[in-house]
Amino acid sequence: MSLSAKDKETVKAFWAKVSGRAGDIGSDAVARMLTVYPQTKTYFSHWKDLSPGSAPVRKHGGIVVASITDAVNKIDDLAGSLLTLSELHAFTLRVDPANFKILAQNILVVLATMFPVDFTPEVHMALDKFLAALARALSEKYR
Amino acid sequence: MVEWTDAERKAIASLWGKIDVGEIGPQALARLLIVYPWSQRYFKAFGDLSTNAAIMGNPKVAQHGKTVMGGLENAVKNLDNIKQTYAKLSVMHSEKLHVDPDNFRVLAECISLCVAAKFGPSVFTADVQEAWQKFLAVVVSALGRQYH
Numbered sequence: 346m347s348l349s350a351k352d353k354e355t356v357k358a359f360w361a362k363v364s365g366r367a368g369d370i371g372s373d374a375v376a377r378m379l380t381v382y383p384q385t386k387t388y389f390s391h392w393k394d395l396s397p398g399s400a401p402v403r404k405h406g407g408i409v410v411a412s413i414t415d416a417v418n419k420i421d422d423l424a425g426s427l428l429t430l431s432e433l434h435a436f437t438l439r440v441d442p443a444n445f446k447i448l449a450q451n452i453l454v455v456l457a458t459m460f461p462v463d464f465t466p467e468v469h470m471a472l473d474k475f476l477a478a479l480a481r482a483l484s485e486k487y488r
Numbered sequence: 489m490v491e492w493t494d495a496e497r498k499a500i501a502s503l504w505g506k507i508d509v510g511e512i513g514p515q516a517l518a519r520l521l522i523v524y525p526w527s528q529r530y531f532k533a534f535g536d537l538s539t540n541a542a543i544m545g546n547p548k549v550a551q552h553g554k555t556v557m558g559g560l561e562n563a564v565k566n567l568d569n570i571k572q573t574y575a576k577l578s579v580m581h582s583e584k585l586h587v588d589p590d591n592f593r594v595l596a597e598c599i600s601l602c603v604a605a606k607f608g609p610s611v612f613t614a615d616v617q618e619a620w621q622k623f624l625a626v627v628v629s630a631l632g633r634q635y636h
Binding site for chain 1: 518519522523540544597600601602604605606607608609612614615617618621
């Protein structure tokens with residue numbers, strides 16, 4: 346299920362539309378992940394405040410979504426461009442890769458709530474494939 | 489048995505009260521068939537599913553979407569006994585329809601996204617999302633329960 350030329354075009358066009366709200370997207374996605382899948386909180390026991398809208402949640406959302414924007418710009422070589430991030434997640438953060446899917450689902454929910462008209466079935470599919478490809482690239486160095 | 493908090497019960501009932509099954513159902517099923525095209529294997533009798541436009545305009549897809557979404561009413565009314573409520577339906581999906589239960593999970597995701605798009609962030613808050621997805625997860629589990 347690799348990204349076709351059309352998928353890449355669709356992702357880039359949609360992301361260009363929404364990147365103005367990148368901060369909100371990231372913050373809301375992380376907040377929802379922590380609320381809807383409380384097991385994900387286990388990775389953030391070092392945060393003072395895990396509530397939606399808190400400073401650590403906003404900051405982390407910003408970091409995540411900036412990486413996604415970067416990945417969109419390097420969509421032709423996800424494995425290559427995510428190498429360092431993959432090493433970080435594999436050796437330092439040691440996030441169970443199952444959680445990438447969880448965060449992806451919440452990103453889709455946020456995009457659906459914020460951009461209901463633009464989030465067509467075509468865009469939904471292309472994004473679903475893209476986020477899965479991202480997750481795969483991020484898991485590359487795990488073992 | 490599934491434990492529901494009062495907040496979860498309220499959230500589910502409130503959201504269900506707002507949902508038009510004739511609207512969300514067809515959208516969700518169309519999304520399933522478009523985004524996860526292998527799910528089309530179960531709908532050979534539905535006619536033209538060859539393009540996204542065909543799927544979105546297909547009356548059998550719309551009707552079936554409405555039926556499936558309407559089926560959630562039973563779960564909303566029987567929150568404390570979803571497993572039993574769906575036992576017969578589970579048997580049917582296993583023995584008669586031969587549906588891979590992973591499709592229930594994936595359809596549930598499509599339903600959640602359609603609901604999210606319809607109601608936006610002020611109604612479909614993180615807490616409402618939690619309750620709603622938990623609810624659908626219980627339904628999905630009940631539907632797969634009687635497979636053997």
